[in-house]
Amino acid sequence: AQKVTQAQTEISVVEKEDVTLDCVYETRDTTYYLFWYKQPPSGELVFLIRRNSFDEQNEISGRYSWNFQKSTSSFNFTITASQVVDSAVYFCALSEAEAAGNKLTFGGGTRVLVKP
């Protein structure tokens, strides 16, 4: 069965520190997609990235970077030089080809608090 684990429930850093959010997933599918979403205090979900299971290239977008490793079933997210605006809850999610209902399976989320 599909499962996403975000072991860190809350991380607190001081501005300009780097922070890495862990995401470990379980799936029997060979075709799947992984996502990261940001949920700021206002509550909406902001899409950050989607990565398919056949593309293990790491990705960088500004201060954000993602490390996808199929060997360890992990899709970790790093914020470099964190800013107060990065304070939010971050969700990792999995979508499988064989899952009924086109379901996104979410991790429990990691709350990031960036202090000035």
Next chain:
Amino acid sequence: EAQVTQNPRYLITVTGKKLTVTCSQNMNHEYMSWYRQDPGLGLRQIYYSMNVEVTDKGDVPEGYKVSRKEKRNFPLILESPSPNQTSLYFCASSLAGGVGWDYTFGSGTRLTVV
């Protein structure tokens, strides 16, 4: 602007009083879905719809109903709300069912049942 619109944004109601949360998308998406978000559990799928008149249960369907009479609308109905349905609800849509499509989420509905 392409979007998924949920209403209301906030709702406080009493146990047993029927309510409907509306969801509408303007992107002609075939697929729509409802999720609820609870602390530590992330988001869990309640119901989904692959197209008009095609709906099915997700992981936590108990106490909820849905309908898909038109492509753009996918309301979530709580016939007899209970306090354990206090949660943050999200509607989502994508162009089609199946893996690989991007999802568009609504802004969320925070429901409190007292």
